[in-house]
Amino acid sequence: MSETKLQPLAELQQLENADYRPGKIFVATLKRELQLALRRRSDLVNPLIFFLMVATLFPLGVSPEPTILATLAPGVVWVAALLSTLLAMDSMFRSDYEDGSLEQILLSPQPLFVVVLGKVLAHWMMTGLPLTLMAPLIAVMLFLPAEGMSGLMLSLLIGTPTLSLVGAIGAALTVGLRKGGVLISLLVLPLYIPVLIFGTAAVEAAVTSLPLAGHLALLGALLALGVALAPIAIAAALRISVSG
Amino acid sequence: MADPLLQVVDLFCERDDRVLFNNLNFSVFPGEILQVEGQNGSGKTTLLRILSGLSRHYEGEILWRGVSVTEQAEQFRRELLYFGHNAGVKAVLTPEENLAWYAALDTDIDLQHIPNALNAVGLQGFEDVPCHMLSAGQNRRVSLARLYLSRAPLWILDEPFTAIDKKGVAAKEALLLEHAARGGTVMLTTHHELDLSRHVRRINLDELSGT
Amino acid sequence: MPRWFYQLASPRWCYQITGKLLPGFSIAALFLIVGGTIWGLAFAPPDYQQGNSFRIIYLHVPTAYMAQSIYITMAIAGAIGLIWKMKVADMVAKCCAPIGASLAILALATGAIWGKPTWGSWWVWDARLTSMLILLFLYFGIMALNSAIESESTAAQSTAILALVGLVNIPIIQYSVDWWNTLHQPSTFKITEKPAMPPEMWIPLLILVIGFYCFFAVTLMMRLRNEILRRERRTSWVRELLMQQRG
Numbered sequence: 055m056s057e058t059k060l061q062p063l064a065e066l067q068q069l070e071n072a073d074y075r076p077g078k079i080f081v082a083t084l085k086r087e088l089q090l091a092l093r094r095r096s097d098l099v100n101p102l103i104f105f106l107m108v109a110t111l112f113p114l115g116v117s118p119e120p121t122i123l124a125t126l127a128p129g130v131v132w133v134a135a136l137l138s139t140l141l142a143m144d145s146m147f148r149s150d151y152e153d154g155s156l157e158q159i160l161l162s163p164q165p166l167f168v169v170v171l172g173k174v175l176a177h178w179m180m181t182g183l184p185l186t187l188m189a190p191l192i193a194v195m196l197f198l199p200a201e202g203m204s205g206l207m208l209s210l211l212i213g214t215p216t217l218s219l220v221g222a223i224g225a226a227l228t229v230g231l232r233k234g235g236v237l238i239s240l241l242v243l244p245l246y247i248p249v250l251i252f253g254t255a256a257v258e259a260a261v262t263s264l265p266l267a268g269h270l271a272l273l274g275a276l277l278a279l280g281v282a283l284a285p286i287a288i289a290a291a292l293r294i295s296v297s298g
Numbered sequence: 299m300a301d302p303l304l305q306v307v308d309l310f311c312e313r314d315d316r317v318l319f320n321n322l323n324f325s326v327f328p329g330e331i332l333q334v335e336g337q338n339g340s341g342k343t344t345l346l347r348i349l350s351g352l353s354r355h356y357e358g359e360i361l362w363r364g365v366s367v368t369e370q371a372e373q374f375r376r377e378l379l380y381f382g383h384n385a386g387v388k389a390v391l392t393p394e395e396n397l398a399w400y401a402a403l404d405t406d407i408d409l410q411h412i413p414n415a416l417n418a419v420g421l422q423g424f425e426d427v428p429c430h431m432l433s434a435g436q437n438r439r440v441s442l443a444r445l446y447l448s449r450a451p452l453w454i455l456d457e458p459f460t461a462i463d464k465k466g467v468a469a470k471e472a473l474l475l476e477h478a479a480r481g482g483t484v485m486l487t488t489h490h491e492l493d494l495s496r497h498v499r500r501i502n503l504d505e506l507s508g509t
Numbered sequence: 510m511p512r513w514f515y516q517l518a519s520p521r522w523c524y525q526i527t528g529k530l531l532p533g534f535s536i537a538a539l540f541l542i543v544g545g546t547i548w549g550l551a552f553a554p555p556d557y558q559q560g561n562s563f564r565i566i567y568l569h570v571p572t573a574y575m576a577q578s579i580y581i582t583m584a585i586a587g588a589i590g591l592i593w594k595m596k597v598a599d600m601v602a603k604c605c606a607p608i609g610a611s612l613a614i615l616a617l618a619t620g621a622i623w624g625k626p627t628w629g630s631w632w633v634w635d636a637r638l639t640s641m642l643i644l645l646f647l648y649f650g651i652m653a654l655n656s657a658i659e660s661e662s663t664a665a666q667s668t669a670i671l672a673l674v675g676l677v678n679i680p681i682i683q684y685s686v687d688w689w690n691t692l693h694q695p696s697t698f699k700i701t702e703k704p705a706m707p708p709e710m711w712i713p714l715l716i717l718v719i720g721f722y723c724f725f726a727v728t729l730m731m732r733l734r735n736e737i738l739r740r741e742r743r744t745s746w747v748r749e750l751l752m753q754q755r756g
Binding site for chain 2: 060061062063064078079082083086089090093094149152153154155157158159160161162163164293296297298
Binding site for chain 3: 220223227228230231237240241242243244245247248251252255276279283287290291294295297298
């Protein structure tokens with residue numbers, strides 16, 4: 055083994071002139087998260103099945119009457135999407151916390167903000183995006199008028215990333231606790247309310263052929279605010295959780 | 299003597315209403331290997347976590363090259379390699395992929411050296427095997443391969459030899475000496491009897507805490 | 510940083526100063542609340558639309574108002590604790606949550622009682638009541654997180670982050686709920702928006718709001734003093750204090 059040499063120590067000069075490329079670590083994070091997710095496919099499918107099941111409960115619990123379901127549909131799809139993203143939230147930082155990877159991420163010189171953003175984007179690509187693509191199926195089952203479909207897809211597309219961002223704050227705060235699952239819902243659900251309101255309103259506007267842009271702009275504003283502020287809160291929460 | 303790399307000034311830490319250390323002062327110089335000793339629960343891990351910047355439950359000052367670590371966190375992290383209780387190895391990824399992720403986190407690591415590092419820890423032939431199919435000791439080795447890749451001068455190692463066989467331990471000890479010889483610094487805790495004991499300076503938390 | 514700021518950081522000094530302030534605030538709270546209530550219930554003129562049932566605003570409005578103010582107080586105290594690592598600020602934040610939650614419950618209960626004669630049902634999805642309910646949920650989340658984390662300082666830091674996230678969210682939530690409300694119930698009778706309240710009506714309300722502020726200060730100080738004693742129980746000054754009281 056003696057033939058392998060250590061790498062030379064980094065020189066101070068070189069360290070001080072470090073050139074950081076946040077884009078690089080962002081892409082690397084995204085790639086790693088997707089790689090991890092693809093190797094544990096069941097985690098990928100579970101929220102989608104849950105989404106379908108929750109939506110199925112409403113015709114059974116309320117009424118199979120198309121007119122009733124059609125009025126409920128926007129809310130049902132949105133609530134089901136909201137709960138499904140929550141379901142996948144707890145695992146977001148937990149496995150990294152348990153195997154020590156999170157410590158290494160916190161101790162790396164890379165900006166935590168960017169790594170966190172990469173993880174959230176990956177989470178959304180695993181949950182929010184498939185949910186958005188699956189939503190028309192459920193909308194048809196719930197007799198949502200065809201005019202509402204564009205509103206549903208667009209509102210989910212713009213709204214679900216915000217859910218991932220806000221949910222990640224809850225996940226980061228509870229990552230050090232043995233049972234984070236229920237607690238996350240308690241912390242995060244009240245914060246989801248604005249997205250739910252604007253999201254369902256967008257669908258209803260689309261159903262009644264009213265202009266959509268205003269609602270989508272509001273959802274977009276929430277997303278912009280979330281992208282700017284949530285990673286700061288997530289990063290701070292992770293440092294606190296790991297420190298505790 | 300050269301300037302100390304790491305200086306600990308008046309460190310105080312209290313956990314669960316118990317004072318772990320109070321008025322802890324010491325300096326670490328380039329080329330030193332420092333072993334932190336103490337009974338179970340004396341705060342060895344806590345001390346290493348505080349020094350690495352993971353734990354913030356302390357009062358006092360930690361200086362790196364004479365400047366407070368909180369004022370230059372990013373710079374300090376570039377010069378630090380931390381090895382914790384949990385190896386930080388993803389079970390579904392292969393050793394090579396795991397190390398590639400470390401290379402992404404630490405820009406000073408050159409991807410080309412990864413095969414060499416895996417050879418050095420005796421994992422040649424396992425590069426493409428997911429880590430959950432490797433033994434506990436092999437998983438630790440994946441993480442220890444970082445020692446061969448890193449260019450950081452300060453190594454903080456918490457029980458690095460757990461689940462490593464005798465031959466592996468001997469190789470790592472030689473590695474620590476080599477790192478010290480090139481001007482690096484090691485702080486570690488271990489339950490193993492080190493062969494390199496005469497090169498090691500010890501800090502005993504039982505004596506220092508004054509309990 | 511001024512000197513009083515550091516003094517405030519000392520639990521001992523804080524314990525002493527709150528001990529001195531407590532009687533004054535208690536008396537003020539008692540007089541303002543009793544006086545304001547009598548004025549509001551017995552002497553203020555009845556509402557031209559709602560008659561005497563409107564008088565519950567003398568309890569509803571101050572509690573609703575306090576529930577919001579306390580949340581802001583809590584978030585600010587949490588931020589101070591987070592930034593300057595000030596133990597007393599952490600304790601203040603922790604003590605605020607149950608008080609705020611209780612007042613939010615009280616505001617919801619009085620709202621429901623008021624709803625019965627006004628709308629004919631105990632609960633109406635009115636914008637303000639809904640916002641208050643969500644505020645209560647935020648309090649519940651903070652209390653749940655605080656009790657789930659064992660380490661006291663970690664719990665304080667985590668809840669401070671959550672409180673700040675909530676603080677950013679509250680205006681958004683209120684705006685969205687208002688907006689939702691106008692969307693679904695365009696012509697609801699808004700209970701707390703009076704076109705013009707005569708002074709005989711709003712002066713007792715103002716007195717009660719100030720009274721409730723004093724009451725909040727009193728309960729906060731009492732809880733804070735308990736919390737200080739509990740956390741500092743191992744220090745010599747607390748032991749001496751307890752010896753004196755027993756002795």
